[in-house]
Amino acid sequence: MRLVRFSLDPSTPATTPDVSPLVRYGVVENETVYETAAGWSARTGESWPLSRVRLLPPCWPSKIVCVGRNYEEHAKELGNLAPAEPVIFLKPPSALAAHGDPIVVPPLAQRVDYEGEIGVVIGRRARNVPVERAQAYILGYTCVNDVTARDLQKKDVQWTRAKGFDTFCPVGPWIVPVAEVSLETLRLRTRVDGEVRQQASPDEMIFSVARIIAFVSEVMTLEPGDLIATGTPAGVGPLAPGALVQIEIEGVGVLENRVTTG
Numbered sequence: 001m002r003l004v005r006f007s008l009d010p011s012t013p014a015t016t017p018d019v020s021p022l023v024r025y026g027v028v029e030n031e032t033v034y035e036t037a038a039g040w041s042a043r044t045g046e047s048w049p050l051s052r053v054r055l056l057p058p059c060w061p062s063k064i065v066c067v068g069r070n071y072e073e074h075a076k077e078l079g080n081l082a083p084a085e086p087v088i089f090l091k092p093p094s095a096l097a098a099h100g101d102p103i104v105v106p107p108l109a110q111r112v113d114y115e116g117e118i119g120v121v122i123g124r125r126a127r128n129v130p131v132e133r134a135q136a137y138i139l140g141y142t143c144v145n146d147v148t149a150r151d152l153q154k155k156d157v158q159w160t161r162a163k164g165f166d167t168f169c170p171v172g173p174w175i176v177p178v179a180e181v182s183l184e185t186l187r188l189r190t191r192v193d194g195e196v197r198q199q200a201s202p203d204e205m206i207f208s209v210a211r212i213i214a215f216v217s218e219v220m221t222l223e224p225g226d227l228i229a230t231g232t233p234a235g236v237g238p239l240a241p242g243a244l245v246q247i248e249i250e251g252v253g254v255l256e257n258r259v260t261t262g
């Protein structure tokens with residue numbers, strides 16, 4: 001099963017909040033979207049071909065929590081040591097972009113990189129969750145591109161600017177529920193114009209998904225729909241205008257976005 005948020009109006013912005021009457025929820029089966037109530041509970045009886053709907057980011061997060069340097073080889077490639085505990089930062093929900101939306105390179109940035117990551121969507125409120133129980137708080141998995149203005153990240157102490165531009169958080173195309181995949185099989189692959197640039201499996205993470213949820217929930221309450229980007233593996237690199245970037249997670253899907261200039 002694949003969980004989506006969508007609109008029937010193709011011009012609906014990716015950042016349209018759940019309170020908007022344009023935002024609908026649904027499940028995808030055999031290229032058909034079956035509408036459900038919000039939160040993917042009961043089906044409404046309405047359905048549309050997948051190709052006819054405007055997909056939105058599959059969750060509406062109150063916050064997007066990202067983990068930096070969670071793969072040893074990636075920490076090294078940027079000249080950093082593997083951290084002793086998770087390094088976390090936030091991206092604003094205003095950075096959300098949907099599957100198929102452009103990634104807009106802002107005039108302020110000289111170098112904009114892709115960062116393919118496994119996205120974890122929270123399913124219920126989580127506060128001080130122990131590692132052993134963390135799995136129960138996951139709704140499912142999705143693909144995330146933690147787009148980063150690398151030059152600004154190096155220049156600034158805080159990464160808010162480098163990570164926070166509009167369209168710098170493509171997410172989707174959908175969520176696969178936690179019960180339907182096992183985390184160990186979620187192989188991540190990033191392609192730019194068809195060429196593989198990043199490849200990793202979750203067992204290469206320095207801090208496991210369960211450990212990350214425990215760590216973050218000790219700091220801030222996680223709400224249903226919150227998104228955790230679990231870090232990027234080695235192989236990051238710049239995106240030129242016109243490039244097509246695909247973040248694939250085996251068993252989940254492929255998130256595809258093209259780069260444009262603002």
Ligand code: ZN
Pocket residue numbers: 066067068115117146229231232
């Ligand atoms: Zn990242």
